Amino acid sequence: xxxxxxxxxxxxxxxxxxxxxxxxxxxxxxCVFHVQNTNCHDNQNHPKRIxxxxxxxxxEAPAPLYDLPNLGYFLPQTxxxxxxxxxxxxxxxxxxRVAHAIPLDAxxxxxxxxxSTPITFCADWQGxxxxxxxxxxxxxLWTPSALYLRFExxxxxxxxxxxxxxxxxxxxxxxxxxAEVFLQPDPSRPRYYREFEVSPNGMWIDLDIFPxxxxxxxxxxxxxxxxxxxxxxxxxxxxxxxxxxTTSFDSAAVWRVNVYRVEGKQEPRFYSAWQPTNTREPNxxxxxxxxxxxxxxx
Numbered sequence: 001x002x003x004x005x006x007x008x009x010x011x012x013x014x015x016x017x018x019x020x021x022x023x024x025x026x027x028x029x030x031c032v033f034h035v036q037n038t039n040c041h042d043n044q045n046h047p048k049r050i051x052x053x054x055x056x057x058x059x060e061a062p063a064p065l066y067d068l069p070n071l072g073y074f075l076p077q078t079x080x081x082x083x084x085x086x087x088x089x090x091x092x093x094x095x096x097r098v099a100h101a102i103p104l105d106a107x108x109x110x111x112x113x114x115x116s117t118p119i120t121f122c123a124d125w126q127g128x129x130x131x132x133x134x135x136x137x138x139x140x141l142w143t144p145s146a147l148y149l150r151f152e153x154x155x156x157x158x159x160x161x162x163x164x165x166x167x168x169x170x171x172x173x174x175x176x177x178x179a180e181v182f183l184q185p186d187p188s189r190p191r192y193y194r195e196f197e198v199s200p201n202g203m204w205i206d207l208d209i210f211p212x213x214x215x216x217x218x219x220x221x222x223x224x225x226x227x228x229x230x231x232x233x234x235x236x237x238x239x240x241x242x243x244x245x246t247t248s249f250d251s252a253a254v255w256r257v258n259v260y261r262v263e264g265k266q267e268p269r270f271y272s273a274w275q276p277t278n279t280r281e282p283n284x285x286x287x288x289x290x291x292x293x294x295x296x297x298x
Contacts, residue, residue, distance in 0.1 A: 091275060091291040093119050093257055095140035095147065097298065102141055102148050106226035106235040113139050113150050119259070119274055125284065127276035131156075133232070134270055136179065136261050142242075142295055144249060149238045151179040151198070156232070159265045160201045168223075170203040177263045179236060180284065182209075183293070184256035185246040190287045193256070194219075194245060200227055200234040206244075209285070219244035251297070256290035
């Protein structure tokens with residue numbers, strides 16, 4: 001669509017030194033750049049964008065350097081915490097209450113994450129074509145002041161932008177590989193919800209969705225990302241202020257939610273959804289298909 005800002009885990013084996021080790025300082029100076037039209041995410045035409053070809057980097061020009069705050073290191077460490085498995089069938093995602101703020105560290109997750117009940121999915125947006133090598137696992141924690149999400153993502157290939165705002169924000173992030181969550185604190189307003197996206201290299205975008213448009217949410221989103229090339233996985237942890245989601249948080253309320261992944265360099269890309277949207281063409285903006293988000297005390 002139009003620019004969204006405009007409308008508005010253990011192993012004893014050693015790991016390869018070729019892994020990307022940076023605080024999003026830069027991609028390898030070996031990136032190949034392409035230009036390609038992409039039509040995705042919300043089925044509207046997007047303008048041409050420069051693309052960088054990872055992971056086998058070779059290049060015509062060095063990538064620019066960035067120093068993004070609040071971004072975890074991209075370091076190889078362990079496989080996902082669980083082996084691949086088929087998608088869960090539940091329609092409820094449970095957020096577990098924790099006693100204190102969770103430090104974001106996608107490489108070394110806090111122990112509290114293991115106490116929460118994950119959901120997993122690996123099928124496309126129609127609930128078809130499951131691909132265990134592209135499985136996504138999601139866990140959610142909460143305190144009265146923040147909502148925390150952890151994504152663990154298996155991938156077959158990487159396709160990411162090489163440029164962003166200094167903060168790491170990137171418009172049209174959905175034109176590359178991303179994990180996404182749509183949150184709807186007030187289900188009585190079905191066309192109003194919040195959208196958060198994060199990429200394997202730590203870029204992000206947050207959006208306020210409403211009938212007929214969208215705006216930058218400016219939520220103060222915090223994140224940490226870890227890329228493990230040895231095991232073809234990446235993980236991301238997000239911290240979202242409750243104040244950016246609702247003016248009056250009630251843990252007894254049931255929110256609506258859906259979680260997605262996008263992967264691939266060209267159509268047909270892999271559009272994956274926890275709760276299938278069942279549209280003819282890939283479309284995540286179907287609030288009628290959202291699942292439930294419940295806040296669990298313990």
